[in-house]
Amino acid sequence: MADSAESRAAAPAAGQDWHPERYAENAGFVPALGRAVLGLLAPRPGERVLDLGCGDGVLTEAIAAAGAQVVGVDAGPEMVARARERGLDARVMDGRALDFEGQFEAVFSNAALHWMTDHAAVARGVARALVPGGRFVGEFGGHGNVAAIRTALHAVLRRRNADPLAVDPWTFPTDREWAATLDEAGFRIDLVELFARPTPLPTDMEGWLATFAEPFLNALPEADREAVRDEAVDLLRPALCDRSGHWIADYTRLRFVAVVA
Numbered sequence: 001m002a003d004s005a006e007s008r009a010a011a012p013a014a015g016q017d018w019h020p021e022r023y024a025e026n027a028g029f030v031p032a033l034g035r036a037v038l039g040l041l042a043p044r045p046g047e048r049v050l051d052l053g054c055g056d057g058v059l060t061e062a063i064a065a066a067g068a069q070v071v072g073v074d075a076g077p078e079m080v081a082r083a084r085e086r087g088l089d090a091r092v093m094d095g096r097a098l099d100f101e102g103q104f105e106a107v108f109s110n111a112a113l114h115w116m117t118d119h120a121a122v123a124r125g126v127a128r129a130l131v132p133g134g135r136f137v138g139e140f141g142g143h144g145n146v147a148a149i150r151t152a153l154h155a156v157l158r159r160r161n162a163d164p165l166a167v168d169p170w171t172f173p174t175d176r177e178w179a180a181t182l183d184e185a186g187f188r189i190d191l192v193e194l195f196a197r198p199t200p201l202p203t204d205m206e207g208w209l210a211t212f213a214e215p216f217l218n219a220l221p222e223a224d225r226e227a228v229r230d231e232a233v234d235l236l237r238p239a240l241c242d243r244s245g246h247w248i249a250d251y252t253r254l255r256f257v258a259v260v261a
Contacts, residue, residue, distance in 0.1 A: 034059050034110035034139065040191075040257055041137040043068040047105040050129055052095055052122075052138070053112020057083030063108065064088065073098070074112075098125035105131060109138035114145065114170050119178070123185035130260045136187060142194045142254030143174040149208075149249065152235040153216045156228050160220060167219040178254055187258035194254050201247040205233045205240065208249060 038059055043049055045067030051060040054072030056079050063070045073093040074080050083090035093099060095116040107126045116122050126136050154164040173181070175194040182189055201208055209217070209229050217225045241247050 035062070037110050037137065037139040037255060038062060038108070040255075041106060041108050041135075043070075043106065043108075048103060050098075050100065050104045050107045050126075052098075052107055052109040052126065053115070054083055054088075054090055055079045055112070057086045057088045057090060059108075059110055060088050060090065061086050068106075071104075075115075096121040096125065098122075098129050100125075100129035102128070102131050104129050105134050107134070107136045107138075109136075109140065111140055113138060114141035114172055117169075117171050119171060119173065119181050120184065123181050123187070127185045127187065127260045132260065134260050136182070136258045136260065137256070139253050139255040141170065141172045142178070142252050143172050144196075144250075144252040145170070145172045146250055147252075148236060148239050149205075149213075149232075152232045153209075153213060155235065156231045157216060157219060159231075160224065160228070162219050164216065164219075167215045169215045172252070173254065175254060178256065182256070182258045186261050188261065189256070189258050191255065191257040193256075194252065197251045197253050199249045199251040201249055204245075205236055205247045208247070209233070 041049070041063070043063045043066040047068050049063050049068045049070045051057075051063060051070055051072040054060045054074045055076070057072055060070055060072040060083060070089070072080070072083050072088055072090040073095070074083070074090065075092065075094055077092050080090045080092050095112070096118045107129060113119065113122065123136075130136065150168070150170070154168070157164040157167075175192045179189055179192045182192075206229065209232065213229075213232075217229060220228055240250060
């Protein structure tokens with residue numbers, strides 16, 4: 001299975017590279033805040049769990065510590081390598097083409113699904129990966145997530161005659177859209193909720209953009225990227241930076257629990 005999974009690996013979102021050290025510095029809040037979703041999963045000793053979009057394996061490791069038999073998959077080879085350094089079974093795989101059939105009691109995903117453009121394909125793959133009665137538990141960016149940041153990035157690209165829609169890597173559905181996607185894939189929905197979660201950044205907006213916004217910046221000549229980033233930061237400062245200089249990202253999250261028939 002591992003060889004087959006590797007053969008079906010796909011590159012991360014176009015123009016987006018994942019650097020574990022940079023991610024840990026600028027986005028350590030992602031796994032920290034994901035522990036609330038881990039509580040909804042409530043992994044049990046001995047059960048088989050797939051961590052979809054495992055990143056560097058921080059939460060995958062927590063699932064394993066609960067006694068579950070966990071496999072992590074992610075589209076970023078560097079992140080998978082870091083997860084393997086933790087002693088985890090982690091594989092490079094495209095979430096839209098999961099290579100599993102009835103192998104897991106649960107699939108968990110935190111802060112990853114909005115990077116996977118074809119949500120219908122993801123949901124169908126998760127359904128195939130689960131045994132009957134298996135659960136799909138997760139959280140990701142929902143409609144309105146990072147709306148100010150996204151608007152600023154679109155604006156600075158348009159000023160340079162670049163098309164932001166062609167490089168925008170994110171898909172942020174409404175709760176109704178996501179519920180419909182799960183229903184069509186054969187899930188019974190136990191929970192779908194959309195909620196605002198303003199998120200303090202551990203560094204600053206420059207760090208956030210360097211970590212998450214490469215597809216936008218890489219659409220421009222390298223010589224222009226620093227100026228474009230700085231322009232986006234200036235646009236965002238009045239809305240997202242407080243008087244003490246602390247940045248708060250305008251996150252909106254979509255949390256769910258569903259069970260496959």
